[in-house]
Amino acid sequence: MQAVIALLIFPGGLCVLLLGLAYEWLDRKLMAQMQNRVGPRWYQPVADLVKLLAKQETMPNGVNPLLFIGLPLVGLASVLTAALYVPLVGLAPSYSFRGDLIVTIYLLGLLTFCMSLAGSNTLDRFSLMGALRALTQLFSYEVPFLLALLGPALAAGSWQIAEISAYAETHWLILTQPLGFVVALIGLMGKLELSPFDAPEAETEIVAGALTEYSGRGLALFHLSRDVALVVGLTLVAAFYLGGMANPLWFFGKTLLLLLVVSGLQALFARLRIDQTVGLWWRYGMLLVLLQWLLMIVWR
Amino acid sequence: MTALEQAQGLLAAWAQETRTPEAGRLDVVIAPEKLVAATTALFDARWGYLAGITGLDAPKSGQIEVLYHFCAGAYVLTLRIALAREKPSIASICSVIPAASMFERELAEMFGVAVVGTPDPSRLFLPDDWQDGVYPLRKDFAEEASHAE
Amino acid sequence: MPSERFVIPIGPQHPALKEPGHFEFSVEGERVTGATVRLGYAHRGIEKACEERNWVQSLYLLERICGICSHIHTTAYCLGVERLAGVEVPPRAQAIRVLIAELERVHSHLLWLGVAAHEAGFDTLFMYSWRDRETVMDVLEGLTGNRVNYSANVLGGVKYDLDEARAETIRKGVDYLEARTYYYLELVVHDPVFVQRTRGIGTVTREQAEWLGLVGPAARASNVARDLRVESPYAAYDLFPVQMVLETAGDLEARVSVRLKELFESYRVIRTILDKLPTGEIKGRMPKKVREGETVSRVEAPRGELFYFIKSNGTDKAERVKVRTPTLCNLAPMMTLAIGHQLADMPMLLAGVDPCFSCNDRSIVVRNAQEAETRWTWEQLRRYGIEVYKCKR
Numbered sequence: 001m002q003a004v005i006a007l008l009i010f011p012g013g014l015c016v017l018l019l020g021l022a023y024e025w026l027d028r029k030l031m032a033q034m035q036n037r038v039g040p041r042w043y044q045p046v047a048d049l050v051k052l053l054a055k056q057e058t059m060p061n062g063v064n065p066l067l068f069i070g071l072p073l074v075g076l077a078s079v080l081t082a083a084l085y086v087p088l089v090g091l092a093p094s095y096s097f098r099g100d101l102i103v104t105i106y107l108l109g110l111l112t113f114c115m116s117l118a119g120s121n122t123l124d125r126f127s128l129m130g131a132l133r134a135l136t137q138l139f140s141y142e143v144p145f146l147l148a149l150l151g152p153a154l155a156a157g158s159w160q161i162a163e164i165s166a167y168a169e170t171h172w173l174i175l176t177q178p179l180g181f182v183v184a185l186i187g188l189m190g191k192l193e194l195s196p197f198d199a200p201e202a203e204t205e206i207v208a209g210a211l212t213e214y215s216g217r218g219l220a221l222f223h224l225s226r227d228v229a230l231v232v233g234l235t236l237v238a239a240f241y242l243g244g245m246a247n248p249l250w251f252f253g254k255t256l257l258l259l260l261v262v263s264g265l266q267a268l269f270a271r272l273r274i275d276q277t278v279g280l281w282w283r284y285g286m287l288l289v290l291l292q293w294l295l296m297i298v299w300r
Numbered sequence: 301m302t303a304l305e306q307a308q309g310l311l312a313a314w315a316q317e318t319r320t321p322e323a324g325r326l327d328v329v330i331a332p333e334k335l336v337a338a339t340t341a342l343f344d345a346r347w348g349y350l351a352g353i354t355g356l357d358a359p360k361s362g363q364i365e366v367l368y369h370f371c372a373g374a375y376v377l378t379l380r381i382a383l384a385r386e387k388p389s390i391a392s393i394c395s396v397i398p399a400a401s402m403f404e405r406e407l408a409e410m411f412g413v414a415v416v417g418t419p420d421p422s423r424l425f426l427p428d429d430w431q432d433g434v435y436p437l438r439k440d441f442a443e444e445a446s447h448a449e
Numbered sequence: 450m451p452s453e454r455f456v457i458p459i460g461p462q463h464p465a466l467k468e469p470g471h472f473e474f475s476v477e478g479e480r481v482t483g484a485t486v487r488l489g490y491a492h493r494g495i496e497k498a499c500e501e502r503n504w505v506q507s508l509y510l511l512e513r514i515c516g517i518c519s520h521i522h523t524t525a526y527c528l529g530v531e532r533l534a535g536v537e538v539p540p541r542a543q544a545i546r547v548l549i550a551e552l553e554r555v556h557s558h559l560l561w562l563g564v565a566a567h568e569a570g571f572d573t574l575f576m577y578s579w580r581d582r583e584t585v586m587d588v589l590e591g592l593t594g595n596r597v598n599y600s601a602n603v604l605g606g607v608k609y610d611l612d613e614a615r616a617e618t619i620r621k622g623v624d625y626l627e628a629r630t631y632y633y634l635e636l637v638v639h640d641p642v643f644v645q646r647t648r649g650i651g652t653v654t655r656e657q658a659e660w661l662g663l664v665g666p667a668a669r670a671s672n673v674a675r676d677l678r679v680e681s682p683y684a685a686y687d688l689f690p691v692q693m694v695l696e697t698a699g700d701l702e703a704r705v706s707v708r709l710k711e712l713f714e715s716y717r718v719i720r721t722i723l724d725k726l727p728t729g730e731i732k733g734r735m736p737k738k739v740r741e742g743e744t745v746s747r748v749e750a751p752r753g754e755l756f757y758f759i760k761s762n763g764t765d766k767a768e769r770v771k772v773r774t775p776t777l778c779n780l781a782p783m784m785t786l787a788i789g790h791q792l793a794d795m796p797m798l799l800a801g802v803d804p805c806f807s808c809n810d811r812s813i814v815v816r817n818a819q820e821a822e823t824r825w826t827w828e829q830l831r832r833y834g835i836e837v838y839k840c841k842r
Contacts, residue, residue: 035572035577036577036580037576125457126457129792195570196570196642198570199793203464203465204464204567204570204796205465205793205796206457207463267573268573269571269642270566270569270642270643270646271569271570271793272642272645273479273645273646273791273794274793275791321742322744324681325745346659349662350662351662351754351756351773352756352771352773352777354769354771354773355771356760356768356769367758369745369756371747371754371756373680373681374681376745376747397660398660399660399778399781399782401781402777402781406777422487423487424486424487424489426492427489436497437497439500441497
């Protein structure tokens with residue numbers, strides 16, 4: 001019974017979904033405030049979701065219907081699964097085993113992969129272009145991001161999220177691994193395709209990128225998946241670098257602080273071209289994270 | 301020597317008639333087949349730039365007049381070419397001035413002047429399903445007629 | 450390896466375009482290998498319509514060619530028709546024309562800055578510059594009662610006069626905008642990410658710019674001295690001279706900074722006009738019929754040289770009004786330049802010349818000559834929609 005509750009209601013399932021919508025609203029509101037706009041009301045993400053779910057879904061000609069319907073489900077399922085392995089709201093993860101960090105990162109990557117596949121599945125040129133860019137971007141940020149999250153793992157001597165978080169409770173890794181923290185946070189922005197890494201969905205070039213042909217339920221699910229990915233990502237970074245598991249309120253504060261930084265960074269920059277994104281990650285992101293590793297090894 | 305005098309000198313070989321309609325302007329009437337040569341002369345001397353091509357339909361005299369406006373600072377030089385209203389055609393000057401392409405396309409679709417050798421003869425402004433042989437800026441295309449219920 | 454042409458269509462409906470135009474970019478990966486343009490989606494047949502309306506009616510029609518540069522269109526038209534009719538326009542009217550034209554330029558350039566920033570994905574700058582644009586719109590509204598189509602020009606003069614109180618509010622608005630413009634200029638030349646998107650992109654050398662026939666800020670960014678306000682001062686620009694702003698780099702960054710630096714000139718001219726506004730009437734007498742003749746009227750619109758050719762046949766209607774807008778001059782060169790650039794640069798490149806499709810599209814009638822009935826009732830439209838939808842299923 002407890003397992004079912006953990007899976008469906010708290011801390012997994014419903015709770016994560018609501019948290020995701022709340023974070024999305026906060027992100028939008030903060031962005032709006034920084035851009036001198038009013039921003040959406042608190043229930044706007046829910047309203048958007050309900051509207052999209054209620055809308056008729058148009059399936060374009062030439063797509064594989066199984067993939068078209070299945071991919072949003074797989075995407076959402078993968079991030080929801082990932083949510084079970086992270087210390088949501090500062091509580092111990094619902095499930096834990098050795099090496100679950102790798103699984104979590106893989107599951108987060110699966111969402112991007114699902115979106116790219118969904119884009120490639122259609123004949124639409126914007127979608128194809130967006131899918132191509134999303135994959136290109138995946139290959140650029142994924143390695144530095146992974147290495148940045150492995151830094152704490154290396155320090156804690158474990159690849160299990162629960163153990164790393166426990167270790168982080170006594171070691172604020174943002175102080176000992178500042179470079180890794182920066183790369184992890186910005187890597188998260190790349191992963192979530194937030195500005196300035198929003199070339200895969202650059203609206204002035206390729207409309208909505210890979211998701212251009214999606215309407216109705218598929219789009220709603222993909223949006224929801226991205227919100228959940230935001231929660232999972234912020235939780236991971238906060239747990240690893242900002243003092244591990246803590247009481248929910250305190251942990252909440254930490255993730256919100258991270259969200260504030262992320263929103264600020266989004267408002268601050270113009271969009272990078274895809275070649276500039278790749279260059280940035282491999283030239284600077286990679287270098288920074290390797291430098292961090294080098295420092296850690298020397299430190300020991 | 302002002303720019304207009306210089307232009308007059310450049311075009312002297314082809315000019316059939318030269319007028320000064322107002323201060324700072326010079327109108328030079330040339331024969332249709334001399335257009336490319338005259339344009340080349342202007343271009344080689346770096347005299348101004350092509351500011352536009354105007355078509356003028358005059359059904360009474362049975363002519364379509366094509367005006368090539370060249371501007372240099374405050375001065376405007378106009379090459380005037382009279383074409384027969386039946387099957388008017390003129391050579392393209394895109395080989396000399398590529399920027400003329402848009403102007404030539406507009407002239408062709410609005411006045412039915414065939415621009416021979418223009419690189420892209422496709423429609424620029426008119427809808428794809430516009431009837432061939434209907435040229436909206438000709439005088440016999442009456443706006444009121446098209447609004448008649 | 451050109452194997453199959455992969456064409457990315459931009460428009461007629463596309464988030465990058467605020468007005469309908471259609472561009473097709475063939476790409477290999479992210480690299481553009483070809484570009485074509487198709488216009489006409491906002492055609493209203495204004496040139497033709499002018500031939501069937503009297504001189505005064507045409508004025509209001511021409512004002513609606515473009516929303517952003519409405520005043521400059523009527524200025525060009527009025528100056529041309531007044532010259533044909535031999536009407537003397539009082540100096541105060543000419544000064545007010547220039548005043549509104551410069552305010553309009555401020556409006557247009559700020560709007561453009563926002564659009565360019567949006568194309569680069571820099572929405573914060575977009576929001577900021579459009580907020581500040583409200584200031585100049587309010588100033589224009591206070592002066593003329595309208596925010597977009599100011600309707601300030603009439604044949605023979607202007608409609609609106611201004612007093613000292615009005616001048617003071619304009620001064621206040623201009624002071625605020627000047628401070629903001631400094632800030633934006635700093636931003637666009639120093640923000641590393643934005644500069645990455647503009648520096649060295651879409652470079653046009655001086656020779657190319659002359660050869661391709663660029664006009665306006667796009668030409669001045671390539672160090673081509675083309676500004677009719679300086680070269681051939683019309684209206685009151687001889688009384689209130691403008692300094693030409695030139696840049697040498699010829700890339701997108703230069704096009705941004707030319708426009709912003711021009712704003713300082715506009716602010717200066719606006720202040721001078723307010724301080725030294727000539728006294729007297731604001732409208733001369735205009736005859737109903739205009740004597741036979743032709744004239745060319747050229748003015749400097751915010752986007753570049755605006756060219757009017759007006760022919761009168763001695764009646765109360767024009768024989769021909771030809772409008773050549775700056776966008777038509779600037780668009781073709783950009784299509785040539787596009788080749789070899791990244792797809793991601795295309796919206797920026799297009800925005801770099803500040804294209805105005807409504808300006809371009811003006812010269813045909815809306816109706817299709819073949820169709821018997823094109824005015825649809827709501828019921829017909831609804832039925833048509835259902836039919837189309839059924840077929841697609």
